[in-house]
Amino acid sequence: MKKQGEEILKNSALSVTAGRKRILDIFLASGNALAHQDIEMQCAEQFDRVTIYRTLQTFLEKGIIHNIPSTDNMVRYALCNDNCITSGHHHDNHVHFKCDDCGKTVCLDDLVIPAIKLPQGYTMKEINMVVSGVCKTCK
Amino acid sequence: MKKQGEEILKNSALSVTAGRKRILDIFLASGNALAHQDIEMQCAEQFDRVTIYRTLQTFLEKGIIHNIPSTDNMVRYALCNDNCITSGHHHDNHVHFKCDDCGKTVCLDDLVIPAIKLPQGYTMKEINMVVSGVCKTCK
DNA sequence: ATAAAGAATGCAACTTTGTTGCAAAAGCAT
DNA sequence: ATGCTTTTGCAACAAAGTTGCATTCTTTAT
Structure with a gap:
């Protein structure tokens, strides 16, 4: 239990x-996606702002977390679950939900993004779907 | 032709x-979505940075433009087409595409976001889909 | 056409966010 | 434990975004 974080790091050769x-x-304790700011608020006294930036960057590159686009200039990050990485390739194919009420963003892991057919000439690499509304807790 | 911009403003009571x-x-001339930065680059000598921020904000509120989420901390804006606003309610239900090559983001107006079924207790208000990859021009 | 009222703009000052280089400290393998 | 490599903190900076207020421009009603 206590070692979960360490394990993740070792698995990623960090x-x-x-x-x-x-x-x-902090990610493991929080059920939802976190912005840099959220993390900074929780550990600014312990760690430098720059360290947090660099750590998030590293985690992203290793596929430990994925980022969730937003329209509020607050990119959020969430822990990837195990099946995020298949044969070295990273893919989040689940829907994200942002609650307008509590502001929290969560991964709807069970909800797979439906396939779409791009127009002629376009090649898809990543796909992202963010739904906003009211979550089950705020309802 | 020359009046197109004025018309849009008058229709929105601005x-x-x-x-x-x-x-x-600038929006009408550019076929793709623009970030604040892109706009500033084109008219910084004429207009103050603050004015651009406020203008984009106003346009958003009036439904003249819509914003496109991103993971690069550069929210982009695109002109809404006429059917974006129905009975006072604003909805972009088309897919957005960001090219990894040229960096441009475009609206795929003909590509409607497929419906999804949220888990019990969630209410949907907006839905956003952004696909990245290579566009037909860069291919 | 003009004057008054209201709205938009520019400026200045400021806060927040993100980046970079470098020296010190910590982690890792032997 | 020691040396090598990686990570961290600090400082300085650059860029992005916000706010209040005085000035200027639009609009509307005469």
Whole structure:
């Protein structure tokens, strides 16, 4: 239990540091997607702002987290679940939901993004779907 | 032709100013979605940065433009086409495409976002779909 | 056509967000 | 434990976004 963060780091061939463990813990403890700001609020006294930026960047590159687009200039990040990475290729094919009431963004892991057919000449690499509205807790 | 911008403003009950016309012209001339930065680059000598922020905000509120979420901290805006506003309610139900090559984001107006069924308890208000890959021009 | 009322703009100052280089510290493998 | 590599913190900076207020421009009613 206590080692979950460490395990994730080792699986990604990253060295285990206090900052990385802490940020992973914050993700593990929070059920929803977090913006840089959210993380900073929780550990600014322990770690430098720059470290948080760099850590998120590293996690992204390793596929530990994925980012969720937004229209409010607050890119949010969420832990990837295990099946996010298949044969070195990363793909989040689930829908994201942002609640207008509580502001939280969550992964709807069970909800697969439906396939679409792009016009002639376009090639798809990634696909992202974000739904906003009211979540089940706020309803 | 020359009046197109003015018409849009009048239809939205906005006063017609040089800045607003200019920004509309920039949108009308560009086939793709524009970030604040893109607009600023084209008219920074004429208009203050703050004016551009406020103008985009106003256009958004009036439903003249819509914003497209992104993971690169550059929210982009695109002109809404006429059927975007139905009975006071605004809805972009088309797919957006961002090209990894040229960086341009476009509206695929003909491509309607497929309906999805949210889990029990969730209410949908808006839905957004952004696909990235290579566009037909860069292919 | 003009004057008054209201709205938009520019400016200045400021806050927040993100980036970079470099020296110090911590982690890792032997 | 030691040396090598990676990560971190700091400082300085650049870019992005916000706010209040005085001035200027639009609109509307005469």
